Amino acid sequence: MSRTAFSTAADGRVVALCGGIGGAKLALGLSRVVPSDRLTIIVNTGDDFRHFGLHVSPDIDTVTYTLAGRSNRDSGWGRDGESWRFMEAVKELGGESWFGLGDTDLATKAVRTQRLAQGARLTEITGEIARALGVGCTILPATDDAVATIVDTDEGALPFQHYFVGRRWQPRIRALRFDGAERTRPTREALAALSAEPLAALVICPSNPYLSIDPMLAIPSLRAAIRAVRAPVVAVSPLVGGKAVKGPLAKMIGELGHAATLQTIADHYADFLDILIADEADSGAAVTGPKTLFAPTLMHGLEQSVALARTVLAAADAHAADAKS
Template sequence: MTKGTLVALTGGVGGAKLAAGLARLMPAGKLKLIVNTGDDFEHLGLQISPDIDTLIYTLANLVNQENGWGRRDETWSFMQALGELGGETWFRLGDADLAMHVERTRRLRAGETLSQITATLARKLSIASDILPMTDHRVRTRVETDAGTLDFQDYFVRKACKPTVNAIRFDGAEGAQPAAGVIRALEDPDLRAIIICPSNPYLSIDPLLSIAGLRERIATAAVPVIAVSPIIGGAAVKGPTAKIMKELGIAQCSLAIAQHYRGLIDAIVLDHADRHLAEQLAIPALVTNTLMRCEQDRERLAEECIAFAAQLHGRTRAGA
């Protein structure tokens, strides 16, 4: 498998963890990580790309391991001073993290694309894998709730995911195109597999799949497409996945995850806690330990996903 290239779709902390495991196994330039940018927003005059930054910090070994996001050994003088001035402090920007947002904003205003900027920043931090924003166009996740329609960060951070979710939409997706690097990655003749990381399907992967033509390119790829379920025993490891599923009237289980990706995936990876669900699926399932507590867990799960994909070559997509 490592002789070819591998594409992974990712967003959020769970996705970044598996991406880090894959990055440790794949040769330089052979792992292409397509990342959600529906969470991006402007704050304090700066362009913030939370999922891109979580991925960059994780792959560069700079991430705050306790939170799974932000930089380790962070200081907060800026936020303290901002609060003293009466500024908005609900979205916390650490002093070191601030440099990322300032530099991204400067480059965007100078005319560079998000893809170009992301590639440059990744190289500066010695990341060997390709980090590819899903699009260079503006797409924004909006969450329709009992508290009204909220921008994603208002729902996720300011209101701590407390409002009840009624629907999710992706403003701008209808006019957005996949970034050029994304298309090249999916059309690479050396592509061997596509892995959907254990990210929130509704908030992290669906924005990516909403981009014009992207879902179709993945669904018709001549390589195995494998999803790693973010649900373990009816619960999400981190974040509001299970809560959102319940509020949308979706069963909180890995069967529902497989159904959500029906027609897109060839196989799914389940945790041991969900072993009993494997026989109810119409697609192959790998049952293993999907909880990633440490680097060894990430690398082991990544290795198992790569081996699973290698076993699936030649199989047709059956659905879930």
């Protein structure tokens, strides 16, 4: 796919599509390389749901806490230094305890829910919370409307959190659907970020393509905007040696009838992808379609996240230079 970039990654804007833990690690690296006023992270909301009457946005919160340096480094989700007295009391009362809400994380959900009730958009609230926690770059939900990821399994249709957390992704998947996506509009801020000039790169973070990225791509006008991007589109594979770094991806790919290979990832993004960056462990794999580069992609700490971010932006720069020559 040929596109003409407007400028180098050092001078232009960078937009990233991101889900939860793995994507948030690369978003953190990007936030250390790209000036804050030039970086926008568009985040999945397909796993948002209501719990105890509160609006829970797991991926938005994971990205926000990670970029704020407030995330739980052991689990990858929730806040650091968390306490769990609320959940202990819920269990004592015989309430639903399958989805954990830490005490300080609960404050985020309560503030979000209150602001929504006051008429604020999810986009506005996400920005307010991010700024309050010291995040400099822009974090945007893909949409202010409701999109619900539903997992059709051998146990029936399960809302995403009931599949992922409640059943620990053990039921066999038959199909995925994204209720509401067809009639949903992306936020005007997300569309503006994707059409901004100069845009240096669009980055697809190493999030689960089916659970974290597809709920965004299922929004027709958002996918159209992504396909219209003229900057290089770079995806980082979430597979390493045919296995998922974390979560059910490899299991899901097989249950959906595909092979857990780089080609499957490349094909999944085939209508807009320019460059696929895969781990060195897969360096013998042949991939048709996008240009494929191999580099260390495991992010065990900030140093590796920053190194991978630099690799992604260097690949975008090289692609843009080739397009101009």
